[in-house]
Amino acid sequence: MGEFEEHWRIIQEGFASIPVQVYIGIIAMIITYIFVIKFMRNRKKRNRRLEKAVQRGHVVQARRMEYCLDDIKDINSHYSATYDYEVEGSSYKYHFRERIFPPLNLPLYYINNPRRAFHGLDKGASVLNVFLTFVPWVVAVLVIMLLGGV
Numbered sequence: 001m002g003e004f005e006e007h008w009r010i011i012q013e014g015f016a017s018i019p020v021q022v023y024i025g026i027i028a029m030i031i032t033y034i035f036v037i038k039f040m041r042n043r044k045k046r047n048r049r050l051e052k053a054v055q056r057g058h059v060v061q062a063r064r065m066e067y068c069l070d071d072i073k074d075i076n077s078h079y080s081a082t083y084d085y086e087v088e089g090s091s092y093k094y095h096f097r098e099r100i101f102p103p104l105n106l107p108l109y110y111i112n113n114p115r116r117a118f119h120g121l122d123k124g125a126s127v128l129n130v131f132l133t134f135v136p137w138v139v140a141v142l143v144i145m146l147l148g149g150v
Contacts, residue, residue: 021147029140036132050120053109060085060117062094062106087114094119
């Protein structure tokens with residue numbers, strides 16, 4: 001028991017040596033994370049380009065012609081696929097490159113030019129999500145600096 005008590009005393013001394021401003025900064029970071037999580041849950045994802053294409057009726061079904069996996073050994077590799085689609089009698093090709101397996105039929109959308117088609121699959125994390133991940137850390141550092149800590 002003596003060894004445990006000695007380690008516990010060292011841990012307590014370590015925490016006692018940390019300035020109060022750091023603890024306030026950590027609390028500010030936790031509160032900011034709570035607000036960021038609430039904001040991200042309430043945020044409705046919108047794809048304005050997709051909405052505009054659907055509104056104009058520029059939706060076409062493409063059929064997968066061929067596909068491959070870039071690197072079988074790499075867990076972060078992408079699938080590449082070629083799709084064919086037809087708009088007003090003209091045939092076009094679409095090149096798909098994502099981490100998900102390419103579906104057999106893929107709805108494609110375009111605004112004005114059918115050659116510049118895009119798919120409406122969810123891309124996952126956006127730039128805003130990455131930015132909001134770092135906001136609580138910035139708040140914590142600012143609070144610590146403004147309070148005259150470290």
